[in-house]
Amino acid sequence: MQNTTFDKIFRDSEGNIVVAQKPNLPLILWIVATLLKLVITTGVANTVLDAVAFGSLFTWAWLELFQGVNYFRRGLGLVVLIGVIASRIAGIYTLGSFGL
Secondary structure, eight states: OOOOHHHHHHBOTTSOBOSOOOOOHHHHHHHHHHHHHHHOOSHHHHHHHHHHHHHHHHHHHHHHHHHOSSHHHHHHHHHHHHHHHHHHHHTOOOTTOOOO
16 A cells, blocks of 8 residues: 555554544543533532543543544644633633633
């Protein structure tokens, strides 16, 4: 198999095209914490869920950036990592905190 640009971007080490994968633990934690934040909208529990959601998504993005199976997955990790950090700097929070 030739090592084309397409192959470098979208194929893993076994030659499979990988764009999406089964969610891993940090991504599952982020989904659960984010959904719970929709139910628990105030108090300490909401603050803890917000921290868990941020930490999990940050961890997922970090892992993708440095251990992603191809350049697409690593780029996705970089974009999400920048987005997570920028959202914190700008004061924009994930689902459940609509600025009310």
